[in-house]
Amino acid sequence: MQVNETQNEGLKRGYEITMSASELEAKVDEKLEAARPEVQMKGFRKGKVPKALLKKQFGKSVLGEAMQEGIDEALKSHFDSTGDRPAMQPNVTMKNEDWKEGDDVVVDVSYEKLPEIPEVDFASLTVEKMTATVDDEAVDDALNNLAATAQNFEKRRKGSKAKDGDQVTMDFVGKIDGEAFEGGSAEDFPLVLGSGQFIPGFEEQLVGAKEGEEKAVEVSFPEDYQAPNLAGKAAVFDVTIKAVSEPKPAEVNDELATKYGAEDLEALKGQLRERLAAEYANAARTVTKRNLLDALDKAVDFDLPPSMLDSEAQQIAHQLWHEENPEVEGHNHEKIEPTEEHITLATRRVRLGLLLAEVGQKQEIQVSDQELQQAVFRQAQQYPGQEKAFFDFIQSNQQALQQIRAPLFEDKVVDHILEQAKIEEKTVTKDELQKAIEDMDEE
Known part of the structure; x- marks a missing residue:
C-alpha cells in the first residue's frame, strides 16, 4: 500500500492512497479462503470447493468489500503512525473513476486533524464562587407564592x-x-x-x-x-x-401546609428552605462554571478545525434565528448565514469543548452506567405517563444517549479542574445571584 501526502496546510491534510492490483487480489483470496470452510457446492464436500471455482463464483461479490477493507486498514495504519486524530469523518473519493478489475485502486483522502491542545496550569487559575444563603424573607416570599397559587x-x-x-x-x-x-x-x-x-x-x-x-x-x-x-x-x-x-389568596397557616403535603406550617417552611437552598446552589454552580470557562478561554489559544468551527457557527445561527422567529416551524426557510457574533461564540465553544475533551481523556474521566441511567430517569420524569416510551427511545438512539452523557462528562471534567484552581469565595444576596445569572444570559 502506497501513501503520498498531497496537502499539509494548517490542520488540513490530504493523501493519495494506492492499493495495487496484486494487493487487492491477495485481499480477495484471503476473504475467499476464510469463507471456504462454510461453502458447499454441488459435486464437492463442504469446505472442499477448489479455490479457482470459489473465485469464479464469488470473486466479484467480495471485490468491493475487499477494496473497502484495504483502504480502511491503510487509513488506520496511517493514523496510528502519524498520531493524527481526524476532527470529522475523513472524505474518501475514488480517483480512477474508470477503474476495472486488474487496475490499481487509487483514492484521495482528505481530513482536518484535531489540534495539539496545550497544557494548562489549572492551579494558576482564579475562579470566583458565589454563595447565597436562604433568609426568612425568601421563605416568606415562597410561602406567599404558594398561597396565591392555592387561592380561593x-x-x-x-x-x-x-x-x-x-x-x-x-x-x-x-x-x-x-x-x-x-x-x-x-x-x-x-x-x-x-x-x-x-x-x-x-x-x-x-x-x-x-x-x-x-x-x-x-x-x-x-x-x-x-x-x-x-x-x-x-x-x-x-x-x-x-x-x-x-x-x-389562601391564608398562610397549617391548613395551607397540609395542602402541600407538609405536617404543619413550620414543616412547610423547612421544605421551602431546603428547596431554595438547592436552587441557590445550582445557580451558583452555573455561575462558577461560567467563570471557570471564561478563565480557560483566556488561558488557551490554538488553531481550530475549520469544518468544526463552521458547523458550530451554522448551528448557533440556526438556533438563534428560530428563537427570534418562533412562528416558523420546521426548517423550510432560507439558509441562515452566521454573523461575526455567531462565529465568535462558535470559536469559544469549539475551543473549550476540545480542551475539556482532552483533559477528560488524559485524566481517564468516565461517566458510569449508573450515572447515565440516573440522568435518563430524571429526564423521563418530565414526561409523566410516557416514561417507558422515553426509555425505549433513548436506549435505541445512540445520538440521544450521547446528548445526555455529554453534559455529565463536561461537569465531571469541570469539577476536576475546580479541585486544582484557586477558588475565591464570595457571599452574595439572592438578588445578586439572580443578576449574575441574567448577565450570563445577555452575553
Whole structure:
C-alpha cells in the first residue's frame, strides 16, 4: 500500500492512497479462503470447493468489500503512525473513476486533524464562587407564592362587574345556526376569566358582566378545533351569570401546609428552605462554571478545525434565528448565514469543548452506567405517563444517549479542574445571584 501526502496546510491534510492490483487480489483470496470452510457446492464436500471455482463464483461479490477493507486498514495504519486524530469523518473519493478489475485502486483522502491542545496550569487559575444563603424573607416570599397559587374565590357583592381574573359561575347553551350542539351546554360552570380555558373571544366578552345578567356570546371555533363538526363554525352561547367571585389568596397557616403535603406550617417552611437552598446552589454552580470557562478561554489559544468551527457557527445561527422567529416551524426557510457574533461564540465553544475533551481523556474521566441511567430517569420524569416510551427511545438512539452523557462528562471534567484552581469565595444576596445569572444570559 502506497501513501503520498498531497496537502499539509494548517490542520488540513490530504493523501493519495494506492492499493495495487496484486494487493487487492491477495485481499480477495484471503476473504475467499476464510469463507471456504462454510461453502458447499454441488459435486464437492463442504469446505472442499477448489479455490479457482470459489473465485469464479464469488470473486466479484467480495471485490468491493475487499477494496473497502484495504483502504480502511491503510487509513488506520496511517493514523496510528502519524498520531493524527481526524476532527470529522475523513472524505474518501475514488480517483480512477474508470477503474476495472486488474487496475490499481487509487483514492484521495482528505481530513482536518484535531489540534495539539496545550497544557494548562489549572492551579494558576482564579475562579470566583458565589454563595447565597436562604433568609426568612425568601421563605416568606415562597410561602406567599404558594398561597396565591392555592387561592380561593369569594363572592363579590351583588351588582359588581366581573374583572379579568375573577371567577364567574354560569349556565350556558351553545348554538350553531340556532340549534344547540352536543357538548355545548353546562350548568353552574366555574370559569376564571383570562384563564384561556374557553375558545378565543369567549372569556373577554364576560368581563364586566354582573350576577343575574344574561349575555349572548358570539364566537367562532378555530379552524383546527379538535371536533371536526365544530371547526371553523360561528356559534352563539346564551350565558346566564349566576355569581361573580374575586380571587383571595389562601391564608398562610397549617391548613395551607397540609395542602402541600407538609405536617404543619413550620414543616412547610423547612421544605421551602431546603428547596431554595438547592436552587441557590445550582445557580451558583452555573455561575462558577461560567467563570471557570471564561478563565480557560483566556488561558488557551490554538488553531481550530475549520469544518468544526463552521458547523458550530451554522448551528448557533440556526438556533438563534428560530428563537427570534418562533412562528416558523420546521426548517423550510432560507439558509441562515452566521454573523461575526455567531462565529465568535462558535470559536469559544469549539475551543473549550476540545480542551475539556482532552483533559477528560488524559485524566481517564468516565461517566458510569449508573450515572447515565440516573440522568435518563430524571429526564423521563418530565414526561409523566410516557416514561417507558422515553426509555425505549433513548436506549435505541445512540445520538440521544450521547446528548445526555455529554453534559455529565463536561461537569465531571469541570469539577476536576475546580479541585486544582484557586477558588475565591464570595457571599452574595439572592438578588445578586439572580443578576449574575441574567448577565450570563445577555452575553
